[in-house]
Amino acid sequence: MGASLWGVGRARSTLRPPPACFPPQLPTSRASQIPRAPSPPPHLSRACARAPRDLKLDTVEKIVEDFASDMALNPFSSGTRLRDMIRAIRASKTAAEERAVVRRECAAIRTAISERGQEGLRHRNMAKLMFIHMLGYPTHFGQMECLKLIAAAGYPEKRIGYLGLMLLLDERQEVLMLVTNSLKQDLNHSSPFIVGLALCALGNICSAEMARDLAPEVEKLLRSRDVNTKKKAALCSVRIVRKVPDLAENFICLAASLLKEKHHGVLISAVQLCTELCKASKDALEYLRKNCIEGLVRILRDVSNSSYAPEYDVAGISDPFLHIRVLKLMRMLGQGDTDCSEYMNDILAQVATKTESNKNAGNAILYECVETIMGIEATSGLRVLAINILGRFLSNRDNNIRYVALNILMRAITVDTQAVQRHRVTILECVKDADASIRKRALELVFLLVNDTNVKPLTKELVDYLDVADPDFKEDLTAKICSITEKFSQEKLWYLDQMFKVLSLAGNHVKDDVWHALIVVISNASELQGYAVRSLYMALRAYSEQGSLLRVAVWCIGEYGEMLVNNLGMLEAEPPITVTESDAVDAVELGFNCYSADVTTRSMCLVALLKLSSRFPSMSERIKQIVAQNKENMVLELQQRSIEFGSIIQRHQSIRSSLLERMPVLDEAAYLVKRASATQATIPSYKPASGVTPGDLKIPNGVAKPAAAPLVDLLDLSSDDAPVTSTSATPNDFLQDLLGIGGTNLSTAGAPSASTDILMDLLSIGSSPSQNGLLDSSSPAQEKKPFSAVPQVVSLVPEPMDLLGSLSSSASSSAGTKSSTIVPQAADLLDGLSASTSVSGIDDACPSITAFQSATLKIVFDLRKQLGKPQETTIHATFTNLTSTTYTDFIFQAAVPKFIQLRLDPASGNVVPASGKGSVTQGFSVTNNQHGQKPLAMRIRMSYKVNGEDRLEQGQVSNFPPGL
């Protein structure tokens, strides 16, 4: 045995629980007879009704007797017998011992295989090998031995050979091809038993090629007189048709004729073959519809009306298996065929009404019958009957029955929603079931049942249940509740209430995008912000352990702290609460110190504290202390924030208030679009991605994507139409100069020159190359970068490096500041350089087009293509106001045909200054999936407010240059 094989064996044994130690005295364990099922349904104990057997002779004597008889009769009995080997394996107390025994046996079998003249022992060795295989040890060396056994003449050898073939091999192994010839011979064998073996093997493992080769033999055997051969051949044909659907037509007539048989085994096989044929070929379906429907109805009638037949009786029902297979075939035939369906109505009604439903077998038939009624074009009366059966199932006390009821209801909901709605209360109960299988089904069903009218009571029920739900189940449940509330929320207040409840009860199970969405909603609902922050504050006091509740609450307290303290924006029904400024700070501090808070939460707490320091000047000193405590935090992110925020509080009183103003309203529409397009991407936007060091990711490069409106512009170094604005006499000039030296065109948004804006501009200058740096570090494929900054930046690098050198050596603190941030960026740039030397000129610039022009508004698109990605176009839109009034709340929307994918980045702002004195820009990219066949087309819509009045403009952009 090779070492590698053993490796496999060991790996295998780790997959299972440690092997149980068997009692060394085997005979005694024979006393542990298998009793019946723990609680078999009454009918199931039918078989157990026979008188209890005498105790077996569980003695050594008996075993010795066994051995003796084995020796005499059984071919397995000479040498180390199969039994002995199994005993030895079972007697081993440790896994190592077991392996030793198996290794010994395997070695012996290998020797036996390689030696000649041991033919008599072959099948015994094979049997041993199968047992070893079952234990999980590798047995590849036995495969050829199987084939030899199959080629042997006798039945015992062939039996073991075929068994080995089915166990050790499967249809994908090439060795299997070698067996085709033996199979062919055996299918033509005179002994029906050997034919049976061959059919069985063929049915279980045949490959498509074998199916083609051997189909004629199987067809011939379908005409055999022996029932055993016939039924096996029928099922073999099932496999053949599955593998090669083209062969279906050869079997149609034969299958149909088999339906006239009386033997149940042949009948059930034939029905299954017909079902398979219907799936494989339309012709077969038509043929069977025409010729067999009567036969099927007759079979079903006979079997359901037949008197007691002990051979097939299960719980007083004759052959439920045949019932079910026939019903299933009827469903296939009746689907979409009114004539067929009509023909079946009577018998289905009979089965649905007459079948006893107090036993599992009866219920199985009813279940299949309901499925068939739902599947075919049944009369409405029949449907009512079916729905009533489901109602009975749903109130059944047996969990299995309720489970299947939920299952069918889910499919029935498309047929008859009203009928399912009637069972809503029961279904809701099932959501609270102890059994996970039932809960899962019921929850999915409830989700389908929700509509505008019942959303409130249903959500209430689910939210109430959330409190007591299984922790494992909470995740599913919260996800469903959140999507229900989002989908059907008619009023924001209700939505907020529900979300707060969910966050309070299961905040640790809420997915990130859900609470992101919640923040967007709060930010947009100015009249509810006060209510939201107060509710969240109260909730936080009660449920401080819920992660996402903490985040949302902290964010809101930071933003709307004064509303919390001053009870601003009270709703009518809202009880007033008294919260002092110090309480608010306490809450955030508590959140920060909460042991379960992660870095993100803590960072948010720090930002909230910083914001509160400006909202509540009296708290400033205390906040400073809290913040200062983290100056030596081991987490770099927190340490940095702490130091920076400490400086803001301490030294920069003058700009603090404007710096810490409330966030601008977040763009709901844009967020929803993005969220929808990122449905599957569940990676939260700022969890440290693997492979990037946290410091790298978070601090300078954290802006993984331009989002802050003013940033966008600056990041886009390629837009060269905007003038360079330089503010004089600040150290910031320095930076611009720096970049200017590098030859970069610096574009600004021309935004109002509030101090923060300037700061932002400046900072974004700093961060734009570093963004490239991020892309560089994480993208090995340079040419795929969405931004076009590299060429310019490349040229910029050497000089700034020099400059930086001189800068950092200068003692001036302001210059030093800059260098500290620029150095890493330059390093990033260099990284980018080294990686991208071969890809200069990645952009294939197209001219700008005027996409839209009216008396009031002008939109220019700068188009950009990337080499190697002809279908993708990056568009940079510039919006210019041609009137003399400023536009506020400007939103640009675009729609594209289905074959184009569109991704909008946020706009640089939502205010378009008057008279073309400035513009708003927005980047987006389109991917034309049918590039070369269809041209780019786009509809655009701009909504904005002029003096508070809503305006809407829309248009179509059809003047894209060809070849996009």
Add this chain to the structure above:
Amino acid sequence: MILQYHTSEIIIFTENFLDNLLRGLVIEYFSVVRPDAAHPANATPADQETQTRLIAIPSQLPSSNLTTSQPSSSSPSMIRFILLQNRQGKTRLAKYYVPLEDSEKHKVEYEVHRLVVNRDPKFTNFVEFRTHKVIYRRYAGLFFSICVDITDNELVYLECIHLFVEILDHFFSNVCELDLVFNFHKVYLILDEFILAGELQETSKKAIIERMGELEKLD
């Protein structure tokens, strides 16, 4: 980067903070509402690959392997595999009607055992397993599990399991686990007379027992 922040000099620099500060702020507030960093188009190609692979691998394996490579659109409603395991997870019988790698088989056996062994007896006898469904039933220390299509009739497979147990019981006259261990090849033979190609072959206990009697004589 990180190193720099650990030296005191640089910390002095950063205390002069302006750019880092605003970046910090901006990151915070905008990243809160910005899931698009995770947008596939935004991720680098390498990222995308790992993402998709991470998602695809576990879901791909079962679906591609348990479903036969069947060209027609509707998947066959056949038995995918039958397992007979004891409480410790030892497999006493494993019959696969779909081709699986050996390692995959072991994984399946391990997972199915994990699924069924700890379930409350009052619960349903059905558990969802990957993209399929396992119908199981416990007889003393043995679990009989059948894996079928998610839309198949569960109740009838419960009956199947019971019928199979009755046949075994009859054949071995009061069967116990040891019978199955020592005569595993006969158990396979019985199963082959009962189920073939993942479909029911014979529904009469008597017929199967008689057939087995005939086959025994040949051995």
